[in-house]
Amino acid sequence: MSSARMLKINFPGKLVFGNGVLTQLAEDIVAQGCRTVLIMTIKPLLGALRDFFVHLEGEGVRLLVDTAIEQEPSFADFKTILEQYRTAQPDTVIGIGGGSVLDVAKLVAAQLNNNQSLEEIVGNGLLHGRSIRLICAPSTAGTGSEVSPNAILVDDDNQKKGIISPFLVPDAVYVDPLLTLGVPPAITAATGLDALTHCLEAYTNKFSQPFIDMYAIEGMRLISANLVEAVKNGENEQARSEVAMGSMLGGFCLGPVNTAAVHALSYPLGSLFHLPHGLSNALLLPYIMEFNYTAAPKKYAEVAIALGCSRQDSDEETARGGIAKARELIRDCGIPARLRDVNIPREAIPQMAEDALKITRLLINNPREVTLQDAITLYHAAY
Numbered sequence: 001m002s003s004a005r006m007l008k009i010n011f012p013g014k015l016v017f018g019n020g021v022l023t024q025l026a027e028d029i030v031a032q033g034c035r036t037v038l039i040m041t042i043k044p045l046l047g048a049l050r051d052f053f054v055h056l057e058g059e060g061v062r063l064l065v066d067t068a069i070e071q072e073p074s075f076a077d078f079k080t081i082l083e084q085y086r087t088a089q090p091d092t093v094i095g096i097g098g099g100s101v102l103d104v105a106k107l108v109a110a111q112l113n114n115n116q117s118l119e120e121i122v123g124n125g126l127l128h129g130r131s132i133r134l135i136c137a138p139s140t141a142g143t144g145s146e147v148s149p150n151a152i153l154v155d156d157d158n159q160k161k162g163i164i165s166p167f168l169v170p171d172a173v174y175v176d177p178l179l180t181l182g183v184p185p186a187i188t189a190a191t192g193l194d195a196l197t198h199c200l201e202a203y204t205n206k207f208s209q210p211f212i213d214m215y216a217i218e219g220m221r222l223i224s225a226n227l228v229e230a231v232k233n234g235e236n237e238q239a240r241s242e243v244a245m246g247s248m249l250g251g252f253c254l255g256p257v258n259t260a261a262v263h264a265l266s267y268p269l270g271s272l273f274h275l276p277h278g279l280s281n282a283l284l285l286p287y288i289m290e291f292n293y294t295a296a297p298k299k300y301a302e303v304a305i306a307l308g309c310s311r312q313d314s315d316e317e318t319a320r321g322g323i324a325k326a327r328e329l330i331r332d333c334g335i336p337a338r339l340r341d342v343n344i345p346r347e348a349i350p351q352m353a354e355d356a357l358k359i360t361r362l363l364i365n366n367p368r369e370v371t372l373q374d375a376i377t378l379y380h381a382a383y
Contacts, residue, residue: 005207009256010166012136012147017175017245019237025137025174026055029092034133038064038090040081040105042097045139048179049096064088069101072270072277074154075118075161078104082111092133095170096179098191099143099277102136103151106168109134122155124361127165136170139179141230141244142191142278144198144251146173150258160267162361169255175248177241185231188243189333190278192227195247196220196329197281201260202253203306204292204299205365212257215249220306222246224325228332260366262288264359265375268352273344282335283342286327287381293319295368339383349379 016024029037037056041049046067056063068081081104090112095105110130111118121127136146145151147170151163180188199219202212223246229239265288266280275283293300293316301315304322307329312318327337336342353375357363363370370378 007209007211007256009211009252010149010169011252012170012173014172015147015175016173017248019176019178019241021174021176022049022052022137022179023055025135026052028172029056029061029135030059032133034061034092036062036064036088036090037092037094038066038085038088038108039094039096040066040069040101040108041095042069042101042139043067044182045096045179048182064090069097069104071100071274072152072154073100073104075156078107078118078153082108086112090132092135094135094137095146096137096139098138098140099145102138102143102145103153105136106134106145106151106170107153107163110165110167118153121163121165122161124162124164127163127167130167134170135172135174137174137176137179138244138247140183140187140191141177141180141240141247142194144195144247144254146170146175147248147251148254150254154271158271159355159358160271164255175244177237177244180240180244181234181237183234185234185334187276187278188234189227189231189335190276190282192223192230192243192247192278193282193285193330193333193335194278195243195250196223196227197262197285198250198253198259199223199246200285200289200303201262201365202250202257203303204296204367205257205260206367207257207365208299209257212253215252217302217306219246219249219253220303221308222249224307224329227329231333258365259362261292261363261370264362264366264370265352265356265378267359268355269339269344271355272348272352273342275342279335279342282330283337283339284378284382286323286330287378289323289326291374291378292366292368293323299367339379344383346383349376349383352379
C-alpha cells in the first residue's frame, strides 16, 4: 500500500495537553520575556480568556487582541489583518480558537517580518522562514491546525488554497480541552468528524507511513468512542478530553501524509456554498469510503476495527462494517447525511466536480484514482 515517499515530520517545539493548561501558557509567556503579544481569537471566547488576559497584563505584557476572523478566511481578510499589525511589532503571536483563527495566526506570525507576498507562499515549501514566536491553543477539537504545517485560505477566485511549510508549525502548543466545553453540539459534531477524516484519510493514504498510522488508528479510536457523548453532553470533560486528543493526533497526520479525496471533494462545498469545513467532510465521508475500500480492503478493515466494529470473515466484509459505522456515527451526531439537506443545488455538481479535480495535491494521495466522472458520480451519490 505505502509508497517509498520519505517520512518527514516537523513537531511543535513544545506540547502541553491537559485541563486548565491556559494558566501554564500565561506563566510561560511571562517567563520567556514576551513584551508585546498579538492574540488572535473569537468573540465567544473572550469571557473564558479574561483571567488569562488579566494575568498577562498584570505582568506588564502588552496585549493586542484581534477577533476579526468569524468564518473561513479569505486572502483579503488576511491582508487586512496583516496590515493592521505590521507596525505593532509583536514579539509573539498566539492563536486561540478554531482552525480558521489558528491558520491566520500562523500566517500572521510568518508574514509580519517577511518580504514575500501571500501569493508567493501559496503551495508546498515556498515560505522562507518565520522570525516571530508562534503559539497555538485550539478551542475546537477538529482541524488539528495547532500541530500541522498547513494553513488554508480562500483566494480571490473563491478557491481554497493551501500554504504548507514547516515554518507554520508552532513553537509551542497548549491543548486545553476545557476550552471546548462551550462549543455547540453542531460544531462539536462537524469538527470531530473532520478530525476523524484526517486520521482515516492518512491511514488509508497511498503514501501512508507506519509511524503516522499509530496516530491515525488511535485518533480514530478515541473520536469514534467519544464524539457522540461530547456532542450530546458537552459538559462531559472526559469525552471532551478524549476527542481533543484524537483531534490533535489527526493534526499530526496532516504534515507527513495529509488527506485525500474526502477533503478534495469537500473544498468546493466550502468555497462555493460556504458550508463549514467539517460538515462538508462529513457529508462526503461514507460515499468516498465506499468508493475507496475495494482499492485498500485491508486498510479499510483496520479502519472499521478502530471505529469499534468486530472483525468479519473477510477484509471486504469488515470494511463494509466500517462504512456502516461511519454512517451511524454521522447520524448519531445529528449531522445531515445528504447534500440536498444543506440546500446544495444538484445543478452545481458539474462545477463542484471540476473544482475538486484541481485539488491535485490531495487527490494524488487517494488509494483509488478519482476522475472527473467519478467526482460527479460521488456528488450524485451524496445528493
